[in-house]
Amino acid sequence: xxxxxxxxxxxxxxxxxxxxxxxxxxxxxxxxxxxxxxxxxxxxxxxxxxxxxxxxxxxxxxxxxxxxxxxxxxxxxxxxxxxxxxxxxxxxxxxxxxxxxxxxxxxxxxx
Numbered sequence: 001x002x003x004x005x006x007x008x009x010x011x012x013x014x015x016x017x018x019x020x021x022x023x024x025x026x027x028x029x030x031x032x033x034x035x036x037x038x039x040x041x042x043x044x045x046x047x048x049x050x051x052x053x054x055x056x057x058x059x060x061x062x063x064x065x066x067x068x069x070x071x072x073x074x075x076x077x078x079x080x081x082x083x084x085x086x087x088x089x090x091x092x093x094x095x096x097x098x099x100x101x102x103x104x105x106x107x108x109x110x111x
Contacts, residue, residue, distance in 0.1 A: 010098035015092035024088060027081040034070075041070040048062035 045061035046054075061067055 003099040005094055005101060007098070012094050013094040013098075015087065016091045017095075020084065020088070024081075024084045027077070027084045031074075031077040031081040034074040038067070038070040041066050081104045 037068055040060075042061045045064045045067055046057040049057040049060040051057045074085075
């Protein structure tokens with residue numbers, strides 16, 4: 001054990017980074033796709049509207065059930081991606097902390 005971060009915790013963090021790289025990429029893919037789909041749904045709903053003005057068509061689109069589902073899916077995808085990114089950042093910080101602690105320990109032993 002080296003201070004706050006054990007060798008095992010650093011190893012676990014590295015394993016998490018390696019093991020979840022694809023999942024993080026997929027979460028980003030899903031978030032980008034969901035954002036684009038929201039824009040597409042809005043455009044489709046505006047095209048379906050019988051309203052006369054663009055503002056009225058947009059109002060109808062934003063009030064539609066399809067748009068609500070799209071923005072909900074977008075929010076969920078963004079939440080999943082941000083969770084994965086936060087976990088990645090935490091694992092990276094754990095490894096950096098471990099590196100710093102072990103380097104300091106080596107310097108103390110060498111002194």
